[in-house]
Amino acid sequence: MSEQLVPVLVLTAVVIVFAAAMIGLTFLAGPKRKPTPEKQLPYECGIVGKEHETTRFPVKFYLTAILFILFDIEVIFLYPWALVYGDLLKFGPFILVEIIVFMLVLTFGLFYVWKARALEWD
Amino acid sequence: MGTTWLEIIINTVKIAAIFVIVVSTVPLLVWVERRGPAFMQNRLGPNRVGPLGLLQLAADAIKFIFKEEFIPTKAEKILYFMAPGLTLLPAALTFAAIPLSTPINILGYTFKLQIADLNIGLIYIFAVASLGVYGILAAGWSSGNKYAMLGALRASSQMISYEIAMGLSVVGVLMMYQTFSLNQMITEQFGYFSFLWQGSAVELKFLPNWGVFFQPLAFILFLTATFAETNRLPFDLPEGEAELVAGFHTEYGGFKFNMFFMGEYGHMITSAALITTLFFGGYALPFISPEQVREFWIQNGHTLLGFTGLSMPDIASVLTTITHLVVFLAKTGFWLFFFIWVRWTLPRFRYDQLMDLGWKTLLPWSLVNLALTTALMYFARIVK
Amino acid sequence: MELTAADILFYLFGFVSVVSALMVVFVSNPIYSALLLAVVMSILGIFFFNLEAHFIAAAQVVVYAGAVMVLFVMVMMLFDLKREKEEVARFSILTVLKIISVGVVCGVLVGAGAMITGDGMGFIKVSTTEAPPPPSMLLKSDINAPTKQTTNPEELKDEVVEITQNPQAGVEIFTKYTDTQKLSLKLFSKYIFIFELLSVLLLVAIVGAVALARSKGGTHHVTRGS
Numbered sequence: 001m002s003e004q005l006v007p008v009l010v011l012t013a014v015v016i017v018f019a020a021a022m023i024g025l026t027f028l029a030g031p032k033r034k035p036t037p038e039k040q041l042p043y044e045c046g047i048v049g050k051e052h053e054t055t056r057f058p059v060k061f062y063l064t065a066i067l068f069i070l071f072d073i074e075v076i077f078l079y080p081w082a083l084v085y086g087d088l089l090k091f092g093p094f095i096l097v098e099i100i101v102f103m104l105v106l107t108f109g110l111f112y113v114w115k116a117r118a119l120e121w122d
Numbered sequence: 123m124g125t126t127w128l129e130i131i132i133n134t135v136k137i138a139a140i141f142v143i144v145v146s147t148v149p150l151l152v153w154v155e156r157r158g159p160a161f162m163q164n165r166l167g168p169n170r171v172g173p174l175g176l177l178q179l180a181a182d183a184i185k186f187i188f189k190e191e192f193i194p195t196k197a198e199k200i201l202y203f204m205a206p207g208l209t210l211l212p213a214a215l216t217f218a219a220i221p222l223s224t225p226i227n228i229l230g231y232t233f234k235l236q237i238a239d240l241n242i243g244l245i246y247i248f249a250v251a252s253l254g255v256y257g258i259l260a261a262g263w264s265s266g267n268k269y270a271m272l273g274a275l276r277a278s279s280q281m282i283s284y285e286i287a288m289g290l291s292v293v294g295v296l297m298m299y300q301t302f303s304l305n306q307m308i309t310e311q312f313g314y315f316s317f318l319w320q321g322s323a324v325e326l327k328f329l330p331n332w333g334v335f336f337q338p339l340a341f342i343l344f345l346t347a348t349f350a351e352t353n354r355l356p357f358d359l360p361e362g363e364a365e366l367v368a369g370f371h372t373e374y375g376g377f378k379f380n381m382f383f384m385g386e387y388g389h390m391i392t393s394a395a396l397i398t399t400l401f402f403g404g405y406a407l408p409f410i411s412p413e414q415v416r417e418f419w420i421q422n423g424h425t426l427l428g429f430t431g432l433s434m435p436d437i438a439s440v441l442t443t444i445t446h447l448v449v450f451l452a453k454t455g456f457w458l459f460f461f462i463w464v465r466w467t468l469p470r471f472r473y474d475q476l477m478d479l480g481w482k483t484l485l486p487w488s489l490v491n492l493a494l495t496t497a498l499m500y501f502a503r504i505v506k
Numbered sequence: 507m508e509l510t511a512a513d514i515l516f517y518l519f520g521f522v523s524v525v526s527a528l529m530v531v532f533v534s535n536p537i538y539s540a541l542l543l544a545v546v547m548s549i550l551g552i553f554f555f556n557l558e559a560h561f562i563a564a565a566q567v568v569v570y571a572g573a574v575m576v577l578f579v580m581v582m583m584l585f586d587l588k589r590e591k592e593e594v595a596r597f598s599i600l601t602v603l604k605i606i607s608v609g610v611v612c613g614v615l616v617g618a619g620a621m622i623t624g625d626g627m628g629f630i631k632v633s634t635t636e637a638p639p640p641p642s643m644l645l646k647s648d649i650n651a652p653t654k655q656t657t658n659p660e661e662l663k664d665e666v667v668e669i670t671q672n673p674q675a676g677v678e679i680f681t682k683y684t685d686t687q688k689l690s691l692k693l694f695s696k697y698i699f700i701f702e703l704l705s706v707l708l709l710v711a712i713v714g715a716v717a718l719a720r721s722k723g724g725t726h727h728v729t730r731g732s
Contacts, residue, residue, distance in 0.1 A: 002556045003511035007238040008218050010137050015214045018141070019207040019381065022187075026377040031190050057584040059719050061275050064477075065577040066715040068282040070708050071485070072252075072573045075289040076565050077704070078492075079245060080690030082296040085496070087679050088694070089503040096500055098694055098701070105705040107489060109712040118716045119481045121474040198535075241684060245564040249551070252572030256544065256579065263537065263583045271583065282576065302686065 063118055074106050129231055137237050144217055148387040149179035151458060158459070159466035189376035196266025197373065205264060206374070206381035209257030213388035215250045219243040220395045221305050223405045223447040224412050227439040228432070235443060236305070243304040244296070247396065248289055251351065255281050257385065258370050265373035274370035276473060277353060283477055284350035284357075287484035291343035294495040295400050298336055307333075308404035312411035319502050330408040334401040339491045341401045343484055348393040350480065352386060355465040357476055394457035398450065405450035416442045512556050523549040531605070537582050544575035561686040 081099055088095040113119060153168075153176060160167030168178040193202060218237035225234045240246050255278045262274020299307045315329035317336075334341045350357040374382065398404055406412060419438040427437045471479070523546050530542045547570040554563035680691070693701055 001241070001558055001560070002515055004238060004240050005515065005552065005555055006511050007133065007137055008215060008240075009515075010134060011141060011215060011218050011237055012211065014138050014141050015211050016207065018145070019210055022377050022381065023203065023206075026187050026189070027191060029187050031188070033190060057272075057275070061279055061584065062577075062581055063715060063719040064279045064283060065573075065580050066719075067481075067712065068286060069569070069573040069577060070712050070715070071286045072289070073569055073708060074705075075286060075293070076568055077701070078290070078293050079296060079302075080561060080686055080693060082293045083300050083302070083684075083687050084690045084694065085297055086300055086499055086503065088691075089500060090679075093500070095694055096496065098698055099496070101702055102705045103489070103492070105702075105709050109709045110485065110489075113712060113716060114482065116716050116720075118719065119477070121477045200538075201541075240560075242560045242564050242686070245561070245568070249564045249567035249572060252568055252576075253548070255572070255576050256541065259576070259579055259583060260541070275580065275583075278576070278580065282573070285572075300687075301684070 060121060067113060067118070070109070071106075077102070129233075132231075132233065136233065136235075140217075140222075140237055141214060144214070144388060144391060145384060147391060148384050149183060151387050151390070151462075152182075152383075153179050154459065155462050155465075158462060162463075162466055183380065186377045186380045191376060194266050194373050198264040198266070201260045201264035202373075203378075205257055205261035206378040206385070207257075208260055209254065209385035210381050210388070212250050212254040212257070213385040213392065216247050216392040217388065217395065219246050219304060220392065220399060221308060221404060222450055223443045224439075226443045228436050235447065239305060240303070242302045244292065244302045244307075244400075246302075247392070248285070251389075252282075252285055254385075254389065261374065261382070262370035265370070267373055270370050270372045273372070277370055280353070280357065280473075280476060280480070281351060283480035284347045284484070287343060287480055287488055288347035288351060290485065290488035291340045291347060291491060292400065293488075294337045294340040294491050295333055297495055297499060298333070304399050304404070308399060308406060311403040312406055314409060317502070320504055330403060332401060332403045332408075337401070337491070337495070339487065339494070341397075343488055343491065344400070345397065346479075347484060348397070349461070349464070350476070352389045352393055352461075354386075354390065354461055356468040356471050358465075358470065390458065390461055391454070394454045394461065395450075397457050398453040402453055404453075405446040407446075407449055412442060412446060415445055419445075515552060515556050519549045519552050523553075537579065540575065540579045540582050544571050544579065547571040547575055558685060559689075560684075561689055 078099075081095075085095055085099070156178070157167035157169075193199060219240050220243075221234070221236040221239070223235040225232050258274050258277050258281070262270045262272075262277075265271070295307075296302070299310050301307060311331050311333060313331050314325050314327050315331050315335055316323060316325040318324070329335050407415065416438050419441040420434060423434070423437040423441050426441065430437070432440075526542045526545045526549070530539045530546065533539050533542065548567055551563045551567040551571065554560075554566055680688075683691070
């Protein structure tokens with residue numbers, strides 16, 4: 001069954017070759033001009049930007065990424081459950097109870113995050 | 123990839139061909155994106171270059187190749203060159219698992235019109251799609267421009283927020299079909315709308331057996347989430363023209379810039395294909411299963427392909443595949459047009475509205491969909 | 507020796523992952539380190555696929571390479587890391603000695619563990635009578651130990667009884683199950699307590715993340731009037 005992955009790797013090779021060929025083509029075909037200092041400054045709508053002291057980035061990005069990890073793990077756990085739920089219902093409501101407990105805990109987590117205003121962006 | 127050398131060669135050529143076709147569809151999509159909405163907005167799009175302006179995109183592509191290559195002084199060179207490739211790779215890899223048509227049986231060989239028939243098809247698509255964030259981050263950071271970096275962070279935060287909604291909205295579909303394999307899901311969508319309710323089979327003859335009729339809420343949520351995943355309007359603030367210039371690809375020009383757009387359109391093509399596969403029956407016709415199509419072609423196929431001298435089952439198989447490929451392209455084409463239509467109709471969301479939509483609207487409604495599907499399936503399986 | 511696709515994948519990606527992992531340690535720019543670590547995580551996904559654990563392969567890529575490493579890379583890009591870059595780039599014999607000693611300690615621990623468990627954990631041979639198993643088959647027996655690869659209803663009955671207490675209804679379903687579904691069978695019967703405990707663990711992580719980001723005026727509105 002591992003041979004299912006081989007076409008994916010062939011496709012990866014094809015894409016890499018294509019991208020490299022295109023970049024090589026541009027490199028060969030494009031005009032080669034001397035870079036002037038104005039052309040190489042970082043673009044800031046035409047203004048000359050000042051050298052930055054350490055830019056401070058908001059913590060919202062970090063929080064979004066961490067919450068994404070946790071809810072992503074929850075979704076990953078839901079996938080194997082979804083595959084067997086229909087069949088295992090034959091043996092009683094146990095599978096339903098299991099997932100209700102799991103989802104209640106995590107829905108409470110979402111509710112907490114919402115109320116704690118960690119999802120605010122402005 | 124096949125056991126004999128002929129099979130291996132044909133499969134390799136098939137992979138390269140499908141990839142090249144997807145890449146070539148991108149200019150076509152851009153043409154539709156410029157001409158179609160032009161009519162919506164009561165103006166003409168590009169109509170000078172070639173018939174109906176079709177060669178405009180070829181002209182643009184050639185122009186891109188001849189642009190000057192420059193690298194900003196503050197850029198990190200290795201990542202700067204790799205970032206467009208890093209964006210193109212996941213977009214191409216996600217298309218690998220999507221079945222384009224029924225398998226062909228020719229001369230004793232069977233070829234699937236699908237790059238990789240993975241038994242974890244759907245979750246593989248999510249896995250590779252989540253790797254698309256790296257290209258954006260790499261592009262933004264390696265540009266050496268703090269506004270590009272900020273744009274990249276916003277774009278990647280948007281993408282990861284909507285990935286959860288996307289993953290969660292599909293759980294209902296998975297519960298119904300009980301498989302990750304996309305081929306299997308299409309097989310379960312043949313024929314008429316039917317299900318088991320408490321032991322007795324219910325069949326409605328006026329609806330096809332498509333996923334959208336079983337999971338309408340999941341369909342709407344998934345559609346919205348894919349709009350946001352592919353950074354399409356109304357969710358395209360990270361690359362919006364009036365905001366941070368061009369977001370994470372500010373410092374890119376020439377073909378590298380084009381590759382970002384190829385990645386975005388490739389992602390769009392995969393999303394449209396995924397919507398048709400999950401919710402609209404994939405390559406199958408609405409009420410007719412491929413077996414019936416094959417029967418039809420066994421009766422009538424010799425008129426079309428009799429000259430090639432292949433045996434009857436082979437001709438029927440080829441014609442069935444072509445029929446289903448046309449159906450698949452029609453459905454996917456409709457959803458691609460829908461993507462473009464929405465882009466030119468709705469105004470852009472503000473960033474905090476966007477994030478609110480992802481976390482506070484789509485995520486709770488996905489949970490509601492999950493709860494509803496769970497309850498319905500529980501009551502459906504109780505046999506008195 | 508017959509070279510299957512699994513073997514080729516293993517050797518090729520084994521080489522790439524080892525090189526990437528070494529580069530994680532030795533490259534001076536921390537962001538390249540993080541990106542290379544993401545590459546290693548994706549290749550681990552390929553290894554899992556090779557070992558016929560398809561769902562775990564996809565889960566590895568989704569969670570590790572697609573979420574955790576994205577967090578790492580994002581956070582690294584937020585900081586100004588010039589000083590760390592220079593420190594790592596400076597070659598000193600002390601760094602090399604540190605790395606070598608860590609490697610030696612790890613090797614000693616692994617060897618001691620192999621001696622204690624007696625059977626050498628499958629890759630340190632204690633007896634020399636049989637050839638070592640091919641690398642791609644290394645852990646296959648462990649992964650498949652929970653459910654037998656059989657379609658014989660008689661053999662499957664023990665497995666099914668353990669799971670459901672109702673072998674009759676179960677056997678014809680379970681013979682057609684893919685390995686993801688077999689994994690979930692085990693997850694929701696034998697290991698259900700761990701599963702529920704995991705939800706609590708995730709909740710703890712959520713609360714902890716919010717608490718961490720809030721300190722010193724992280725998310726706005728909080729420091730005013732609270």
